[in-house]
Amino acid sequence: MTPEPTPTAPPAPAPHRHAETKHGGTKHGDAKHSEIKHAETKHSSAKHGGTVPPAVVHHEPSPPWKLAALAALAATALALGIWSLLNVDPERIGGTGLIEALPPAFFVALALSLTGFVATLNLRRHTPALLAGQVLVMVVILHSADPIIHGLPRLEASYRHLGIADHIAKSGQLDPNLDAYFNWPGFFDFLGLVSGATGVKDLIGVATWAPLGINLLLLAPLLALATRITSQPRQAWAGVWIFFLTSWVGQDYLSPQAYAFLLLVTLLACVLSAFSGWAWPTGTNRFTASLARGVSKLDPTVPHQGMASPPPADAAVLVVVCAGFLVAMTASHQLTPFAVIPILAVFLLSGRLRLPFLPLLAVALPLAWLVFVASAYFEGHLSQLFGSFGDVQANTLGAVTQRVSGSDSHVLVVYIRLAEVAFVWILAALGAFMAHRRRTAWLTAALGAVAPLALIPGQPYGGELLLRLYMFSLPFAACLAVLTLIPDRNGTPGWRRALALLLLGSVLATATVVTRYGNDSMEKFTQDEVSLVNRLYATAPNGSILIEAIRNTPWQFQKYAEYDYRALLAAQPRTNPDPLTCDASNRIAQRSGAYLIVTTSQKRAADLLGTTPPGDLDHFIATCGTSPGWSKVFENAGGVVFHIKGAGNGI
Template structure:
């Protein structure tokens, strides 16, 4: 006899009495009520909508108390006022209460999700009005180059060989009358976060059906995506397109393996017998009923068009998509089989003309050792770590390990509930994503991309294990769900907001970059104190790109750090002269406040090092100040001809 927890709980709440008879048909239609959302439980929905508005108003008011110019080792996290956390808490509670309704309202859940995204992702652009991350300005420079020259130059760098995102951004800037993307790039993070929120909800709905579980999956994804790939970059749009492809594949090209009419049922007897042996009779689960089917030709065409858009925009994402769809095809879940082959052909065909460039500048493969690729951080060794930096690192690891562990536990729970179609789809997708680690470390970021691309599927598994679509959660289960969401949010805040002190760019930083690329000599190499400076910001960056760049930023050069740093001023200045002299008789040296924060956050040097170097070289005859503002100084280094010999 089944346990009480496994029986659908369809007894209407007091406020829903009189809205209809709850039978089997009504249970099947939970979350898909034909009544307008504002008339299904109006008191509950009205109160929740009011709570969302209160949370947003509280968030907006709290922004006045945030000062980004005085940040410590805990970054923006320590600068957030109490009202900001109260606003986030109100939204988290509203989310779980909305999910607990007998018939959850999709539009209301969407409003809660949008509010969560605004509070989490719009805080930084609202208080800074400039994009964070130094490397965003490189993307802005490429976009401005395309705007200025109405085309690309494949000889400049890698970005001109994968120009899809930059061409789209240039087109948007021209249409919007904003030729400098710095005016809108900061808002890319909340924009892509909102779009991804809806796509994850749609993906979960195609996999499991319903309303309650899909929106919880979308919330968990939003609160777990700490990687920071929503910024103004090709990865942001490529990931969004990947989600769109997954939604179409899962919604139009999959069936429960072995179910009547399933493509996976043809010619797959041996595979089906193996799946039944592993998963039991539940492998016949057909999944949610299909409400609409696209014409086969339109479905395939849409997938291939989206794949092509990804291929011309990003180097790694097409192969993550191909591996994911490939594993699902091998499991017999996706048909037709030739689709993944067509996607692979498009990806490889675009890569072939660029293979030599990739091989010469980056290396095509980093080896088949997945463990080595996953553990390669791709960054320099830190000299010391602050307490905030340690918390940031541990929060990220907790989100990594906690998400994957929770997903594994969720698989066990869902198999006991006979939800095998969802388990097979999500588990196969996660496995396919992880296979990329047998090919590339991607400059130490391979593990970050694997987590990002596996997160939607893991969120779906976790959400389905926490809640049941056919019945509202009891108080204990609702409390557990709230605890899971709050845990994700807390870890996200640590992982995303603490490093903001190192990612923050000031107007002085951007102004110094604009001056250098507009007025500097492109034949002179540019040395930075460390890498955190908005380089390549101008459309003229291509002229500077043709001049050989220093292999290291000053504080990252092992020769300089090992021989001069921290010694007597004369010795330290001699070390700077020697380091810059290796790249030519002249050079620009840029020192800025953003570099000071970066050096402190990542332990590149003891506090005060950059300021001390600035004072020492300013007194040396080899250096002349050519530009200065309160946040940045640019020096021109000149070595005598006699010294060169």
């Protein structure tokens, strides 16, 4: 047995040291402010036993056999997890998604991985390298199922994104009138740069492995952020662990939102680390004094882990870096820059950000971009952008209600998603409440979790706003959730709490297997479908109209601007859906002809979401395929392509 850790004298009083760098200590001569700070420090650390300054805690090293056993456990979990995923039969993936096809070995691997993390967290000596290994193993098992099983990018949007990057790489041109993507092209410009500079014309491999890559890249910024908003490293690691266990929204594909989210988390970690503190002297007037008192009353601590304030020259460089993050984010994604605004605003108002111009810059950049750069989109979509402004019910309950429909199995998946979100939020609220009672750090995380909700009155963002808000708030909510189980002082959580954490992790991981991969039957694509699309591209002359029956086809990954792409129906739930008729396709093809593609994934999407009556696409093919002017061009296991003759030159 290793002895109990022995704290030695702390090197410096840490609470409020960031606030002191600009306005405190000898630099700031405000007596009232000093009084407030003095009172806070006394209040927090002495009277209420609040967060203890960061004592340098020396632990005996863990026995090598223990470390080796935990490393072996992680390696076993990794090998078993990958092996089990390689043995999944994709044909068994049904209405509730991947969980129907997963072998028991996958769950054993997941359990081993969770156990390994909790046991590592419970070692007497904090072991970051081993914790990182355990989290990475869990990320591979939980978030790389699609690339391992299917070997192709998931979601039809992945293929579209490749096409836009391909278009930019080849031409170096934007076509802002083609679609919204070209009005926020930053991420695609970057992909075009990668493609153009490496000579790799086909980035489909990058898109396939993007979910794993993006989650791995998120580990460092999430940990840096968690370190700033919790009281001790084990809480931070557990918060990151909970984040990955509950990150089911599936936005981690090769997408502008995944890229912008990475920048967002890094930006927030950076400002909380380097620029924490009040932006103004807190004793100069009644408002600032009462604001400081209110914040101090709610949470008398300032999380002290992480970076001390940098020297002035370095701070200036970091300000430029933060501005660069905002610029890159603004150029790449419509929504994320607007999510930054409320978060920075609440940090400013709670003494967690001492750069008042940063929130202003965060407001100015996306608005200026919308007006000056994305003007083509802005002018053409004013009603879409502002039509539902202030309609909170439509943007929340309306969007949720719209999603709770489709096949019975899909509705079950949606309900589990709602339950998981509610569970995380309840845990976060409980964690915030308990931390407030314990007088430990919670306010920064709570503010960060709640601030994105300010976007709700804006617009429904195509019905996806709530999903995105969950994603933006999750890094903070996850850190609050762990406060229910991980103690505030440095040291092991103890076996009771560790077991509770393991139980919690098991419940969340199992739920996430359902919620993350619940749409897998329609989000996965097969090589046959991609081959079908390639044959279509080889056959259809440039300028042709290409029609998909349901908007769920792995295409547009090349020749993005060369064809006129159309869809008969969006892949969305519809109440009492009408069957598809030949008329809609015939109307589109009336003038110059068209090619129509119907794929297996389209059929799955239609059945899963209830876009058409069950089995309607097969009926559509059987009836329309034999009608005058329709001819089957080719067919394989992935679907069928028809040519519909037009009245004109009949291409």
